[in-house]
Amino acid sequence: MKVIVIVVGALACSMSVLASSQYQQASRFVPHLAPRFAEHQASHKALVTRNDSGEKNFTHNEIFNLQKKFLDNFIAPNNAIQAKSINSSLLADDVQGRVDITRTFDGRELNTEYLFGLFANLVTSGTDPDAFSLLGIPTAYEITHFAASQNIASASTRFQFFFQAINATIPLQIQTWNVFNPAGEISMYDATFTGWWQWAVDLLLQTASQKLSVAEGKTVSLPETETYLQGKLATSICSTAQKYCVGPQLQQYQNASQCFNYLTTQTRFGEAYELGRNTVLCRMVHQNMVPIRPAVHCPHIGPSGGGYCVDTPSYADTVDANYFSNYKFAYGNGSLTG
Numbered sequence: 430m431k432v433i434v435i436v437v438g439a440l441a442c443s444m445s446v447l448a449s450s451q452y453q454q455a456s457r458f459v460p461h462l463a464p465r466f467a468e469h470q471a472s473h474k475a476l477v478t479r480n481d482s483g484e485k486n487f488t489h490n491e492i493f494n495l496q497k498k499f500l501d502n503f504i505a506p507n508n509a510i511q512a513k514s515i516n517s518s519l520l521a522d523d524v525q526g527r528v529d530i531t532r533t534f535d536g537r538e539l540n541t542e543y544l545f546g547l548f549a550n551l552v553t554s555g556t557d558p559d560a561f562s563l564l565g566i567p568t569a570y571e572i573t574h575f576a577a578s579q580n581i582a583s584a585s586t587r588f589q590f591f592f593q594a595i596n597a598t599i600p601l602q603i604q605t606w607n608v609f610n611p612a613g614e615i616s617m618y619d620a621t622f623t624g625w626w627q628w629a630v631d632l633l634l635q636t637a638s639q640k641l642s643v644a645e646g647k648t649v650s651l652p653e654t655e656t657y658l659q660g661k662l663a664t665s666i667c668s669t670a671q672k673y674c675v676g677p678q679l680q681q682y683q684n685a686s687q688c689f690n691y692l693t694t695q696t697r698f699g700e701a702y703e704l705g706r707n708t709v710l711c712r713m714v715h716q717n718m719v720p721i722r723p724a725v726h727c728p729h730i731g732p733s734g735g736g737y738c739v740d741t742p743s744y745a746d747t748v749d750a751n752y753f754s755n756y757k758f759a760y761g762n763g764s765l766t767g
């Protein structure tokens with residue numbers, strides 16, 4: 430069904446391109462936007478340099494080794510060891526991190542949980558028979574692009590993630606900008622999944638659909654697969670909620686069936702980019718952290734989303750945000766402004 434909708438959309442798009450070719454070149458800008466475009470072109474631009482006072486200049490090899498040290502610890506089972514340390518010595522106390530498909534994360538303890546605890550999948554490796562996740566465990570990596578300057582590393586890394594839910598390993602490419610403080614700890618990181626992420630998620634769902642079809646002996650469509658997975662995830666998240674989020678301060682749902690109902694009928698499954706929005710996929714991410722610090726993470730899997738599984742900020746506010754504040758990073762004051 431999805432495929433058909435996309436094809437129809439592409440046809441409509443190419444028809445409008447044909448239709449617009451009859452207009453003259455001069456009208457290619459929407460009229461009321463044209464003056465603003467001209468204004469933008471004419472505005473003064475000034476280069477403001479990065480303030481790197483108090484930072485250290487590493488050699489290229491030193492930064493490469495720092496990057497490698499982080500990645501070695503990101504791979505299972507080392508990530509579980511880091512997660513158990515609570516405050517990873519690889520991260521600065523005031524580390525700021527952003528991951529495009531989720532959110533922003535402040536401080537060493539929270540980042541230790543999200544960078545290491547999350548992918549160690551501690552919840553699903555436990556003994557709870559209801560535990561279920563679509564997250565993968567990183568098992569290998571290869572740095573495919575790398576450039577370093579002063580204390581910044583820009584890299585692209587191909588990871589192999591094992592997805593227990595479909596019993597398969599899928600490669601994922603992730604791009605990162607990392608900044609290291611003078612102690613060699615990561616003080617800022619900006620991670621983006623490439624455009625292949627959507628394809629990876631689609632592949633995951635298609636593979637699940639195929640495996641389900643084989644198991645059921647009949648065709649299980651993609652929407653049916655999503656419904657099935659949403660039910661499995663809801664059961665897992667609710668089991669975690671009922672086990673760890675107890676007492677008046679932490680309780681999120683009245684009981685397991687109200688929880689299940691909420692997550693299957695009042696919460697959407699989520700798109701590939703919505704792992705930090707009001708979705709079941711977001712609560713799947715956060716269920717992994719609940720056993721570590723229930724007081725902090727219970728609200729994230731509850732109906733409110735606790736500021737992490739919510740539908741704000743908007744797309745534009747997310748992209749326009751200048752999140753990094755520790756000191757000047759690679760935007761704003763390292764670039765042309767005005």
Ligand SMILES: *[C@@H]1O[C@H](CO)[C@@H](O)[C@H](O)[C@H]1NC(C)=O
Nearest residue numbers: 479480481482483755756757
């Ligand atoms: C640069 O950063 C240092 C340390 O954070 C600060 O003391 C100094 O005032 C900054 N300089 C400028 C020009 O902003």
Ligand SMILES: *[C@@H]1O[C@H](CO)[C@@H](O)[C@H](O)[C@H]1NC(C)=O
Nearest residue numbers: 481482483484485486487579
């Ligand atoms: C680091 O290198 C930059 C660029 O060469 C230079 O401007 C800066 O003074 C150096 N900083 C230190 C602490 O050596």
Ligand SMILES: *[C@@H]1O[C@H](CO)[C@@H](O)[C@H](O)[C@H]1NC(C)=O
Nearest residue numbers: 514515516517522536537538
């Ligand atoms: C981790 O760091 C936080 C903040 O610095 C601190 O409050 C907490 O006690 C630390 N936890 C451990 C186990 O070191």
Ligand SMILES: *[C@@H]1O[C@H](CO)[C@@H](O)[C@H](O)[C@H]1NC(C)=O
Nearest residue numbers: 592593594595596597598640
């Ligand atoms: C997972 O896949 C491997 C082959 O890649 C197979 O040997 C194994 O039996 C599968 N496990 C399950 C539980 O299906």
Ligand SMILES: *[C@@H]1O[C@H](CO)[C@@H](O)[C@H](O)[C@H]1NC(C)=O
Nearest residue numbers: 682683684685686687688690
């Ligand atoms: C669960 O909570 C809902 C909503 O309060 C209630 O209607 C239902 O009876 C409860 N179910 C059980 C088994 O306690």
Ligand SMILES: *[C@@H]1O[C@H](CO)[C@@H](O)[C@H](O)[C@H]1NC(C)=O
Nearest residue numbers: 477751757760761762763766
């Ligand atoms: C860049 O510097 C200018 C002038 O010093 C300041 O007004 C602006 O807020 C800075 N921008 C960022 C993104 O830090």
